């Protein structure tokens with residue numbers, strides 16, 4: 001899943017991209033959007049790896065796309081920039097927490113840009129459907145257009161009230177009908193405030209949390225500079241700054257979860273691995289991420305939840321203690337499950 005780093009210009013997106021991916025922004029690629037693939041650190045996988053000492057440990061990775069920022073006043077180029085965000089499956093919205101502006105206001109204005117852009121797409125499509133209705137003769141096609149039209153009117157109703165398209169609470173099949181429009185306000189999002197040193201340890205403002213309850217903050221630029229120091233120097237600076245932990249790992253995990261992604265683990269002496277899947281996936285769908293043959297030939301999944309595995313440390317011990325389960329293809333995978341897929345090939 002591609003996650004777009006979005007925001008107004010100069011909010012610190014490329015700095016955040018550099019911090020999270022380790023890739024320095026390449027100016028020649030900034031217009032097209034630079035992509036990086038950071039892995040998602042997971043202490044659970046590290047623990048499993050100490051148990052099995054496998055030849056290989058493979059963390060989940062995600063795809064981050066650094067997009068050029070929207071200009072708040074010179075908006076000529078904004079449509080193209082918004083289009084880049086559309087292509088992403090989710091958004092990390094970076095607010096400028098180092099230049100002294102009002103973050104809540106910045107978020108409100110950014111959301112407004114997204115709402116207007118979505119409304120424009122929805123209205124254009126509604127106009128088109130209206131024209132089409134006059135020409136289309138086939139009853140079946142007319143019916144499909146009417147369904148789509150009613151759906152889009154519902155979405156437009158939300159957008160006009162200043163609510164996101166997500167507030168229309170679309171059912172999965174409805175969501176599918178309008179998926180191709182890639183509405184920005186339908187995407188999962190994480191609000192990230194890129195703060196300056198003087199905000200370390202202070203909570204986010206209440207009015208911002210009211211708008212975005214899962215918003216988080218970190219001093220991206222400072223943390224990147226700290227990462228380049230020797231361990232001793234880093235500790236010294238961190239103490240001086242009253243910075244308890246570096247938050248890159250937590251930020252990556254937060255993004256991952258905000259995008260409705262979870263992992264399941266496979267373990268063994270060859271490889272311990274985290275497999276990213278959308279939340280709500282079935283065991284059979286999860287198996288398909290490993291190999292299509294495992295999905296096709298799926299018979300059962302041997303499953304132990306992470307806390308149980310942590311306690312008993314092997315499938316065998318889990319079995320002895322009654323926390324080992326055999327699940328069918330419709331089982332909904334839980335974050336951290338240790339799974340072994342049994343398939344007929």
Ligand SMILES: Nc1nc2c(ncn2[C@@H]2O[C@H](COP(=O)(O)OP(=O)(O)OP(=O)(O)O)[C@@H](O)[C@H]2O)c(=O)[nH]1
Nearest residue numbers: 008009010011012013014015068069098195220221
């Ligand atoms: N003091 C301070 N400056 C920062 C911080 N983050 C970014 N900057 C500075 O702000 C300027 C813009 O940062 P970028 O990361 O390039 O911002 P951007 O959002 O990618 O900008 P566009 O791509 O042009 O929209 C640069 O000069 C950065 O050095 C920060 O946390 N603290």
Ligand SMILES: [Mg+2]
Nearest residue numbers: 013014067068
């Ligand atoms: Mg940038």
